[in-house]
Amino acid sequence: MTQTPVAPTDSALPGRADEGGSIAVPQRAIAREPRARGRVASYVALTKPRIIELLLVTTLPSMILAAGGLPEWWVVLATMVGGTLAAGSANALNCYVDRDIDALMRRTTHRPLARHDVSPRGALAFGLVLGVLAVALMGAATNWLAAGLTAAAIGFYVVVYTMLLKRRTSQNIVWGGAAGCMPVLIGWSAVTGSLAWAPVVLFAVVFFWTPPHFWALAIRYREDYARAGVPMLPVVASPRRVATEIVAYSWLTAAVSLLLWPLATGWVYGVLAIASGAALIVAAHRLLARTKQGANAKAAMQLFHLSNSYLAFLFVAVAVDTFVR
Structure with a gap:
């Protein structure tokens, strides 16, 4: 007794020609590519x-x-x-x-x-x-x-x-x-194989900029950090104290940034550093004022986004000043 041969299913073939002559790709191969991209x-x-x-x-x-x-x-x-x-x-x-x-x-x-x-x-x-x-x-x-x-x-x-x-x-x-x-x-x-005072000043700028930048974000997500048990300052301190410290660190950031002017840069950097530092300080004081009024989440996020722009702008000013000089 003979058996009728059974054609293999589509899933068993690496690819088959359809009636139009094109190659049909197996479904498993199609699914594998998105998974790889996702990984x-x-x-x-x-x-x-x-x-x-x-x-x-x-x-x-x-x-x-x-x-x-x-x-x-x-x-x-x-x-x-x-x-x-x-x-x-x-x-x-x-x-x-x-x-x-x-x-x-x-x-x-x-x-x-x-x-x-x-x-x-x-x-x-x-x-x-x-x-x-x-x-x-x-x-x-x-x-x-x-x-x-x-x-x-x-x-x-x-x-x-x-x-x-x-x-x-x-x-x-x-x-x-x-x-x-x-x-x-x-x-x-x-570049130099050594260190000098100029990069130390830039290090200090980023160091003093980090707390107001990150605490502003932590104000917005205070409940998240509290739920996770992470003692970010906005979790363990009063809103007014947090805003006050943000103001202090913002002033320090702007002040330290000006040390680079006589040390390694020219008037282009000096003018841009003063302008951008003033914007950062104004935003920090606005946050403090809103905190006293009992509504500071929006002002905190405004400061957070501005602080990103501040740091990028300040370092672009360093490059521009160098090329101008």
């Missing part, structure tokens, strides 16, 4: 690309100031790629350590580990690999001082800020924010 997007999201952008904005002007113009293109490329890898490493490792509280905060529930789009082991390995690549690239393409500062920035952000300070003290962002100041030192040292 790549999840790993990219671990690096927090929007934060990286702001860090790179401070790196390139520091390099331009150090070189007295545009540095060698390969130094710029290596430093920017290395900086991107380093920041991505620090942010991915931060996501790994903070995966428990990220799942509790509405602002961070979309992150890959909170959504279980990436495994903790995968995130840890990804962050470590990015860090090794960053340090190796900086050492091979620039110099080992820049590479050492790169490694220190990653370690400080992950260990000192994320693991030691963030969940223990309301001054977490004050001292932990020093990691975000490191790109100016890295950029300068990548």
